[in-house]
Each structure stands twice: as structure tokens, then as C-alpha cells.
């Protein structure tokens with residue numbers, strides 16, 4: 001914790017401000033996602049009608065409750081559903097309305113219901129296309145060039161692979177045609193990687209558990225897994241617990257099925273990548289690498305409100321790495337903090353040392369120096385916050 005007193009806590013972000021990034025996600029990105037899902041599957045007339053109704057509802061309607069027999073209705077009620085049902089999507093916390101949108105989309109396509117579409121990930125075609133893309137082959141082939149380099153250099157390269165892999169977010173790309181082509185800016189807006197490596201220094205780190213809170217599948221999850229494999233192989237972690245989503249979420253968020261797809265992709269790859277894949281497969285088989293899919297991973301709430309059982313897991317970890325933009329919003333609170341608010345202050349609630357690896361794709365930001373903030377704003381206005389071209393590594397010990 002820093003010594004300076006905390007400034008007043010700003011209100012949580014809502015989607016009600018015209019022209020705001022949050023409003024654009026609700027009013028434009030969500031309908032675009034529904035259309036893509038509708039086109040990607042030969043759903044029958046009932047599901048199509050229900051998707052059309054959801055599209056209308058999420059743009060101009062109100063939040064509908066879950067069906068009375070939904071398996072997780074009580075959980076969503078505990079997460080605030082009763083207070084928000086009947087209200088406009090735009091006037092409740094943005095984090096909440098986004099999360100609930102994905103839950104209702106799964107309801108609409110019958111993901112949780114006994115029937116032909118049960119358990120079928122509506123985002124799977126997009127995830128598989130990315131996993132099969134030639135860019136993935138190129139990224140895996142690049143591992144061969146790292147062989148023989150000193151370990152710290154390989155570790156840093158894999159860390160950056162995992163960090164910049166966070167640009168591969170399909171929700172972002174499906175609704176922003178230019179996202180793939182915009183160049184990443186090499187400089188990080190914050191870089192605590194030295195502290196991160198100190199926390200993962202062998203030999204002490206070799207006995208510790210690393211929690212890796214994953215974000216997207218495919219081209220983000222693969223470099224996350226490569227990083228995990230490297231840390232295990234070099235005494236920088238004794239055990240890795242990979243936290244994924246319990247069901248499809250935010251289009252490309254990783255589930256257990258996506259972990260399996262990524263591992264199969266790796267094990268089938270030639271050269272160095274295949275070796276990583278086989279070691280990771282063996283690590284899952286012997287329990288050195290485990291996967292967790294806690295319901296709270298898809299909760300519409302900040303991590304400050306995590307349940308005790310999940311808190312106990314993070315308490316036991318030597319370090320938790322939290323990937324991605326959404327997890328960052330949940331970690332620091334989905335609020336318009338003054339950008340110079342210390343990261344350590346807003347993550348003081350987190351049980352144990354924590355590192356955020358994130359490309360910037362929403363307005364939330366903390367932990368910048370005044371000079372960095374001023375330079376970014378002078379050069380780009382507000383777009384540096386949301387364009388996915390900047391990244392950060394922030395640590396709280």
C-alpha cells in the first residue's frame with residue numbers, strides 16, 4: 001500500500017453515457033455478436049426467433065429475469081438480478097450487464113437445456129478458426145528460434161507472448177474490423193516485470209503454486225500455456241493452477257474444452273512447440289498443471305467480492321497472474337479511477353501477490369505515472385485506453 005491517502009472512490013462505470021465506450025459495447029458490439037452467432041449455426045426457427053428477440057431487447061428493451069427453472073437462477077439473484085431485472089441495460093453497472101448478456105445468449109441457444117444444442121459452445125467456430133489460422137503456425141514456429149537462448153531471455157519472450165496474446169480477443173475483433181491491423185505499440189505503459197521475475201525466482205519459486213487466471217482461448221491461451229510450461233520446467237513454479245471460465249463467455253474466453261483444444265494443437269505441432277505440448281499434457285496427467293472453472297470466474301462482480309473458497313485458493317498461491325482486460329476491470333474495480341491511482345491500493349483486497357498482464361481495451365486504468373498519462377493523452381486523446389495497442393505489466397507484492 002502506498003502512504004498517500006486513497007482518493008474518493010469513483011462510481012462504477014455504467015453504459016448510459018452517449019458516445020462512451022461502454023455504451024458502444026452494449027448498443028453495437030452485443031448486437032453484432034448475436035448476428036455472428038445466428039449466422040454461424042443452422043439453428044431452427046425457435047432459436048432464431050429467440051436470438052432476434054434478444055437482439056431487440058439488449059438494444060432497446062429491459063433486462064429480463066432468468067427462467068424460473070434455470071439451474072443458476074439463485075446464483076444470479078445473489079449476484080444482483082432481482083435489483084436489475086426490469087431496468088434498462090444501460091443504467092446498471094456495465095460489468096453486470098455485459099456478463100448477464102452472455103448468460104442470456106447461452107440461455108437463448110439452449111446451451112444449458114437438455115436438447116440438441118446443450119453444451120455446444122456458440123463461439124466455437126470463431127475459436128477454432130483462430131486456432132487453425134496460419135498466424136498460429138507462425139507463432140509456434142518462432143519457438144524454434146528461441147531454443148538455445150539464455151533462460152531469462154526465453155522467459156521474457158514468453159511473458160511478452162502471453163501479454164500481447166491478449167490482443168487476440170474475438171469480441172473485440174468481431175465488432176472492430178480494424179483491430180487486427182492496428183499496430184501494437186512496443187512500449188508498455190507500465191512495466192513491473194522485474195518484480196514479477198523476482199517473485200518467480202528459482203530455487204525458492206520451485207516449491208510454490210502459480211495461479212494463472214486465463215482470459216481468451218486460442219492465440220492467447222497458447223502463449224499462456226507456453227509460459228506455464230517454461231515456468232514449471234525452470235524452477236520458477238512448482239505447480240500451476242489455470243483458472244478458466246465454467247461456460248462460454250465474452251466470445252473468446254477460455255473454457256476447459258478450449259484448454260484441451262489448445263493442448264491438442266500444441267502436441268500436434270512440429271519442432272519445439274510439440275515438445276512444450278507433450279510436457280504440458282504430462283503435467284496435466286500428473287497434476288502439476290490443473291484446471292479450475294469456478295462459477296465466480298464468470299460472475300458480474302469485482303474480485304473484491306470473491307467467495308471464501310476461491311479466496312483460499314489465491315491465498316495459498318506464491319503468485320497469481322491475472323490476464324486480460326476484463327480480469328483487470330474485475331481486479332481493480334470497474335471504475336474510472338484517476339490513471340495515477342496506485343495499482344497496489346486498488347488491489348490491496350486481493351489475497352496474495354498479484355500481477356496483471358493486459359492490453360488496454362477499456363477505459364479502466366490505474367498505476368500510471370503522471371508523465372506517462374500526459375504523454376499518452378497528448379498523443380492520442382482517449383483512444384490509448386481502448387484501442388488494444390498498448391499493454392501493461394503491473395505487480396502488487
Ligand SMILES: O=P(O)(O)OC[C@H]1O[C@](O)(CO)[C@@H](O)[C@@H]1O
Pocket residue numbers: 025029098166169171172215216250323324325326327329359361362
Ligand atoms: O478479452 P479481454 O482482454 O478480457 O477483453 C474483453 C473486452 O471486452 C470488454 O469487456 C468490452 O466488451 C473490454 O473490456 C475488452 O475490450
